[in-house]
Amino acid sequence: MKDFLHAFCRHKGGVAGVIVIIAVAGLALAANWIFPHDPWEIVNAPFMPPMTDDTLLGTDTLGRDIGAGIAYGARLTLLLAAVSTAVSILFGVSVGAISGFYGGRVDQAVVGFIELFQTIPSFFLAVVLVAILTPSMTTVIFAIAVVSWPPLARLVRAEFMSLKNREFVQAAMLAGQSNARIILTQILPNSLSPVIVSGSLMVASAILLESALSFLGLGDPNAMTWGYIIGASRSVLRDAWWMSVFPGVAILLTVLSLNLIGEALNDALNPKLARKRTT
Amino acid sequence: MTQPLLDIRGLTVTVAQGGPDVVQAVSYTVNRNEILCVVGESGSGKSVTAHAVMGLLSPDQLNVSAGEILYQGRNLVGLPNSEWYTLRGKCFGMVFQEPMTALNPIMRIGRQVDEVLQRHTDLDSAARRNRVLDLFAQVLLPEPAAIYDAYPFQLSGGQRQRVVIAMALALEPDVLIADEPTTALDVTTQAQILSLIKDIQRRMGIGVIFITHDFGVVADIADRIVVMRKGEVVESGPAEQILNQPEHPYTRQLIAAVPHKPQGKAAQPERAPLMQVRGLNKTFVTGGRRVTALRDIELDIHQGETLGLVGESGSGKSTLGRSLIGLIPPDRGSVKMEGRELLGLNAREFRPYRRQIQMVFQDPYASLNPRHRIADAISQGPIAFGETRSNALRQARELLELVGLGGDAADRYPHQFSGGQRQRIGIARALALKPRMLIADEAVSALDVSIQAQVLDLLKTVSGQFDLSVLFITHDLRVAAQICDRIAVMRQGEIVELDRALRIFYEPGHEYTRRLIASVPGQSWEKPDLAA
Numbered sequence: 106m107k108d109f110l111h112a113f114c115r116h117k118g119g120v121a122g123v124i125v126i127i128a129v130a131g132l133a134l135a136a137n138w139i140f141p142h143d144p145w146e147i148v149n150a151p152f153m154p155p156m157t158d159d160t161l162l163g164t165d166t167l168g169r170d171i172g173a174g175i176a177y178g179a180r181l182t183l184l185l186a187a188v189s190t191a192v193s194i195l196f197g198v199s200v201g202a203i204s205g206f207y208g209g210r211v212d213q214a215v216v217g218f219i220e221l222f223q224t225i226p227s228f229f230l231a232v233v234l235v236a237i238l239t240p241s242m243t244t245v246i247f248a249i250a251v252v253s254w255p256p257l258a259r260l261v262r263a264e265f266m267s268l269k270n271r272e273f274v275q276a277a278m279l280a281g282q283s284n285a286r287i288i289l290t291q292i293l294p295n296s297l298s299p300v301i302v303s304g305s306l307m308v309a310s311a312i313l314l315e316s317a318l319s320f321l322g323l324g325d326p327n328a329m330t331w332g333y334i335i336g337a338s339r340s341v342l343r344d345a346w347w348m349s350v351f352p353g354v355a356i357l358l359t360v361l362s363l364n365l366i367g368e369a370l371n372d373a374l375n376p377k378l379a380r381k382r383t384t
Numbered sequence: 385m386t387q388p389l390l391d392i393r394g395l396t397v398t399v400a401q402g403g404p405d406v407v408q409a410v411s412y413t414v415n416r417n418e419i420l421c422v423v424g425e426s427g428s429g430k431s432v433t434a435h436a437v438m439g440l441l442s443p444d445q446l447n448v449s450a451g452e453i454l455y456q457g458r459n460l461v462g463l464p465n466s467e468w469y470t471l472r473g474k475c476f477g478m479v480f481q482e483p484m485t486a487l488n489p490i491m492r493i494g495r496q497v498d499e500v501l502q503r504h505t506d507l508d509s510a511a512r513r514n515r516v517l518d519l520f521a522q523v524l525l526p527e528p529a530a531i532y533d534a535y536p537f538q539l540s541g542g543q544r545q546r547v548v549i550a551m552a553l554a555l556e557p558d559v560l561i562a563d564e565p566t567t568a569l570d571v572t573t574q575a576q577i578l579s580l581i582k583d584i585q586r587r588m589g590i591g592v593i594f595i596t597h598d599f600g601v602v603a604d605i606a607d608r609i610v611v612m613r614k615g616e617v618v619e620s621g622p623a624e625q626i627l628n629q630p631e632h633p634y635t636r637q638l639i640a641a642v643p644h645k646p647q648g649k650a651a652q653p654e655r656a657p658l659m660q661v662r663g664l665n666k667t668f669v670t671g672g673r674r675v676t677a678l679r680d681i682e683l684d685i686h687q688g689e690t691l692g693l694v695g696e697s698g699s700g701k702s703t704l705g706r707s708l709i710g711l712i713p714p715d716r717g718s719v720k721m722e723g724r725e726l727l728g729l730n731a732r733e734f735r736p737y738r739r740q741i742q743m744v745f746q747d748p749y750a751s752l753n754p755r756h757r758i759a760d761a762i763s764q765g766p767i768a769f770g771e772t773r774s775n776a777l778r779q780a781r782e783l784l785e786l787v788g789l790g791g792d793a794a795d796r797y798p799h800q801f802s803g804g805q806r807q808r809i810g811i812a813r814a815l816a817l818k819p820r821m822l823i824a825d826e827a828v829s830a831l832d833v834s835i836q837a838q839v840l841d842l843l844k845t846v847s848g849q850f851d852l853s854v855l856f857i858t859h860d861l862r863v864a865a866q867i868c869d870r871i872a873v874m875r876q877g878e879i880v881e882l883d884r885a886l887r888i889f890y891e892p893g894h895e896y897t898r899r900l901i902a903s904v905p906g907q908s909w910e911k912p913d914l915a916a
Contacts, residue, residue, distance in 0.1 A: 272751035273761075275711060276813065280765030281738050294755045 112373035119369020122362035129359055133179035140173035144329045148173075155347050163347040165338055171348060175355050178331045182359075185242065185330065186311040189249035194304055196250065197257030202288055204258070205265025215262070219255045227252035231314060235323045242325045245318060249311050257303055264296035298374035302367055309363035316356055331356050387457060388413035389591045390437065390559055394451035397432055397615075400444055406432050407615045409451065414559060414591040419582065421602045421623070422595045423638070424612035425832035426803075430595050433612075434561050437593075438476055439468040455559075473504050477552030481564040483544035487536040493547055494532030500554045519550040524580060541697075542573035546580065553584065560585070561593045566601065570696035571859065575903035578605055597833060599642045600862070600906030603627055611635045628912050641837040642911065643862035646889065649690075649869055657684040658821060658853045659708065664717030666703055666877075677703040678714065679877040685821065690847055690854040692864035692885060694900070695874035701857050704874070705823045708855065709741050710734060721821075739769055742814035744843075746826035748806035752798040758784070758809055759794035765817045776816075783812040787842060804835035808842060815846060821853045828863060840867050861900055865889040873897045 113119055132139075142148055151168040153160050162171040204215035222230070234248040268274060269292060277291045312331075318324050319332030320339070331352040338348030390413065397407040407429040414420050424430040435441050436448055439460065453460040455475060463471075472478075480486040488496055494516055501512045513532075520528035523546040536544055545565060552560055562581065566574040582605050585592045596602060602609060606623040611632065619632040630636045664681040667674055677700040685691050695701045706712040708719055710726070719726045726737055745751035752761055762783060763776035771779075781794050787808040798806060807827060814822055824843065828836040844867055847854045858864050864871050865885045872882040873894065881894040892898045 272745040272747055273753040276743070276745065276751055276810075277753075277764065278711070279709060279738070279741075279743050280813070280817065281735065281768040282764060283768070286768070290756075291753055295753070 109373055113369050116365075116369035116372050118365040119372075122365035122369065125358055125362040126366065129179050129355070129362075130183065132176050133183055136173070136176035136180055140170065140176055142170075142173065144173040144177040145169060152341075152345055154345075155351075162351050163345070165334070165348050166341060166345070171334065171351055174329050174334045175331065175352055178329050178334060178352065179355065181242075181328050181330045182312055182315060182332075182356075185246060185249075185315050186308045189246040189253070189311045189315075190304060190307045192246065192250040193254035193307065194257060194300065197254035198261050198293075198300060200254070201258035201261025202265055202293065205262035206269055206284070206288055206292070208266070208269075212262075215258070219258055222252070222255045228314070228317065231318060232321065232323060235318055240318075240323050240325055242328060245315060245324060248318070249314050252314070253307055253310065257300070257307070260299055260303060261296060264299060265292055268292045268295055298370075302371045302374065305363055305367040305370055309360045309367070312356060312360055312363075388415050389456065390414040390593075391454040392433070392437070392451070393454065395433060395436060395448065395453065396450040397429070397436055397441065397446050398449045400447055405449075405615055406446060407436070410612070410615070410617050411451075412610045412617060412620055414593055416558070416591055417585070417589045418607040419585055419592040419594055419605050420608050420610065421606035422593060422610045422612060423597065423599065423602055425597060425638075425834065427614070428612040429615035430612050431563055432615075434478075434563055434593060434595055437559075438472060438478055438561060439463065439465075470504075473500060473555045473557065475558050477555070477557040477560045479545070479548050479552050479560065479562040479565045482568050483541060483548050484536065486548050487544060489536050491535075492532070493534050493536065493539070497547070497551050497554055500551055504555050515554070516550075519554060520547075522553070522584065523547075523550045525550070540573075541569050542576060545569060545573075545577055549577075549580070549584070553588070556588070557590065559591045559593065561595075563595045564597070565594075567596070567598075571861070571905075572696065572899060572903040574601075574905065578905065581605065598905060599627075599639055599833070600904065600909075603906035603909035611638070627909060630912075637834060639911065641834040642906075643837075643860070643866050645911065646862060646866040646886075649867070649885070651884065652689070652869060655687040655689070658687045658722060659683075659685040660718075660720040660723075661685075661704075661708070662718045662720075664704070664707060664714050664719065666700075666707060666712065666714045676700075676877045678707065678717075681717070681877075681879060683872060683879065683882070685853050685855060687820075688847075688851045688853060689869045690844075690856055690867055692868035692871035693855060693857045693874060694859065694861050694864050694871055696859060696900075698876070699874040700877040701874050702825055703877075705743070705825050705855060705857050708821075709743055709823055710738070739765070739817040740819050741821045741823065742817055742819040744807070744810045744814050744822065744824040744827040747830055748803045748810060749798075749830075751810055752806060754798055757795055757797060758789075758801075761798075761809070762794075762813045762816050765813065769817065780812070780816060783815055784809070786815075786846070787812045802835075804831055804839060807831060807835075807839050811839075811842060811846065815850065818850075819852070821855070822847065823855045823857070825857045826859070827856075829858065829860070836863070843867065861889065861904060873900065 147168040148170050149158060149160055149164045149168050151164055151166050153164040155161065155163040160170055160172065164170055200215055204212045231248040231252045234251060235244055238244040274287060274291050277287050315324065315330060316332030316335065319330050320336040322336055324330055324333050334352040335349045338345060342349055393411050394409045395407055396405055396409055398405050410433055422430045432446065437453055441448065448461050497516045497519065498512050501507060501515060507515065517528045517532060520531055525531050525543060525546050566577050569577060578601060581592065594605060608621065609623050609626040610620040611618050611626065613634050619626060619630065619635045626635065630639055661681055661683040664678050666678040667676050681704060693701045693704065703712060707714045714727065721737055721740065726734065759777055759780045762780035766776040766779065767773060784790065784793050789805060789808055801809065828839050831839060840863065843854065846852065856864060856868055868885045870883065871885045871888040872879045873888065873896065875896050881888065881892065881897050888897060889901065892901050
């Protein structure tokens with residue numbers, strides 16, 4: 106663990122990413138105190154530019170505070186991204202593990218199933234799913250999870266296929282351990298590092314996906330997410346730049362940080378294994 | 385006296401990240417027209433020294449911090465890369481351990497050798513082609529013209545190694561460095577490559593640095609010997625002297641550990657068979673290619689005996705071991721344990737037999753889960769068979785004690801152990817289920833010779849103590865003859881001969897067995913009795 110922290114801290118971008126994410130999470134948690142009023146509440150005149158009349162980031166077309174929107178939006182956006190990633194990791198890892206471990210017919214069936222998803226452009230699939238199921242937090246999470254598990258399942262499947270032929274797994278079979286136990290205690294812990302890395306990247310892409318859906322007006326209409334704020338103000342982009350730019354910057358910084366963290370995790374987790382093997 | 389071809393003086397190599405020196409003040413010389421064998425166990429710095437001579441150390445990992453490498457009087461340490469470039473090939477040729485990875489898999493063989501000539505000479509393409517064919521003839525490759533157009537995967541391991549040697553010799557170097565060139569090869573192929581290297585060395589009058597860990601090989605080809613340990617030269621001198629009157633205790637220990645002219649075990653009265661194998665067949669089909677791994681195998685393994693299964697790579701010996709233990713389902717035949725048929729049982733029916741047969745794996749690094757503590761790794765089996773956790777852990781500690789790993793070993797992780805220690809852990813894990821039969825698949829092949837001897841002793845002790853039957857799978861007849869009661873020799877999926885170990889070793893009946901025995905390196909050498 107100490108080695109891991111040390112390796113992670115050598116990656117400066119990753120450390121910066123962690124700081125930004127902590128700041129965003131802090132903003133999300135502290136939204137109640139910073140902005141005591143509801144983000145939907147009209148608090149000021151509409152079209153107030155930033156830094157005027159005690160609105161730091163200006164107001165939108167109806168006079169709602171952009172700053173409050175971003176803070177409360179951070180809450181929803183992060184929650185949504187985290188939950189949808191967790192769902193797709195859970196599903197993707199289980200499917201990939203079963204497919205890679207059992208092989209044969211099971212594997213063929215699973216790979217066919219995965220390919221079914223991968224042949225459909227993922228964003229269109231998400232749009233269609235949300236449109237059919239009527240937009241709400243649950244359906245958006247479901248749609249994001251549905252389109253983001255297949256690559257992860259493939260990754261885990263490949264890891265399992267190579268690990269299941271390793272001698273320590275065969276030794277566990279000979280020791281009479283059950284398949285479930287072998288999958289959970291022998292193979293899974295050894296294949297977690299790529300999952301962790303791609304998990305952090307999946308959070309980033311979930312944020313982008315959710316923002317894109319909300320931008321198109323397909324997000325939960327009762328949820329003030331970053332994508333929603335941008336979407337709501339896109340028609341006045343030329344008159345009131347602040348309405349789209351600030352939430353846009355929030356998305357940019359968060360996604361960039363998550364990508365940097367993913368890269369740092371990759372550097373920290375993988376060469377460590379490589380080094381261990383040589384010594 | 386003439387100047388030596390290559391003179392290494394006080395060479396010290398340090399690790400870039402710090403830590404102890406990998407090579408400490410190593411000095412040796414290579415003369416024209418001789419084979420110098422550098423012998424040592426893994427981690428002795430023998431390869432690092434050779435790589436330093438070739439200028440192949442990667443500067444971000446290893447650095448030459450002191451000493452000089454004189455090639456015909458010229459110091460090579462600190463030479464810029466461009467000058468190394470001309471030296472390599474023209475003055476030094478190198479042969480690596482693994483011929484498959486030394487060749488580019490998607491390039492025709494002839495082209496790969498041709499490339500060397502193209503870069504370093506100004507011959508035209510026709511002349512180069514003739515030169516390559518000539519080289520192939522020199523390394524005794526059959527049909528040089530056909531080999532020229534072949535790809536690496538179409539050649540056997542021995543042929544590939546001949547190609548690599550041809551490539552190393554292409555520019556007529558003065559020094560040939562061979563880094564364990566026969567370790568990855570079968571014993572019969574090894575014998576051919578050894579005689580080839582010796583023959584070429586005599587014909588071309590070059591100096592050869594031959595790196596190896598096998599004293600049998602050394603006895604066959606060395607003119608002079610350098611023995612290394614932990615980055616230092618412990619002893620050097622003419623081959624005769626080192627082989628027959630070694631002085632340094634480490635050299636004596638190494639030579640004593642060499643399995644050589646085994647005495648074997650005393651004959652035991654035959655007991656009831658524990659396992660009976662009848663008409664076992666297995667064919668692997670991969671992409672239209674059919675490989676028969678087992679062909680009508682008939683074999684009895686008696687209670688308490690150690691049965692050796694010897695063969696070259698691809699002979700089906702591992703497949704047989706894995707079929708007995710249920711890791712590979714055979715196509716046809718029968719495997720009985722005390723009269724009860726094991727094939728065709730479903731997982732639940734097989735479960736009671738599962739713990740009766742256990743396995744010790746070849747690679748001590750791959751066979752332990754890197755994330756599990758040793759005590760957990762050993763107790764997993766008994767726990768899966770219903771033992772309570774505290775009991776299983778207590779037994780694991782006792783077993784570790786038994787295999788010579790006491791103290792806090794139980795609470796440590798695999799990466800904190802050496803290869804030999806891990807193999808002891810592997811044995812302890814196999815014993816944890818109190819099996820009646822142990823399958824040891826090349827269990828000592830990855831270990832250094834002195835550690836190999838210790839692990840063999842341990843296997844011998846535990847098999848006696850627990851009245852175990854052991855199926856000992858190996859490619860090394862010397863090792864098999866040392867610890868087995870009987871030996872079965874396999875070739876291309878068939879058992880060609882099965883007899884008492886000493887009969888197999890000293891009076892082989894089958895022509896193939898005789899060829900195997902004749903290929904064992906170091907035949908002409910009478911190992912000195914160092915116990916006295």
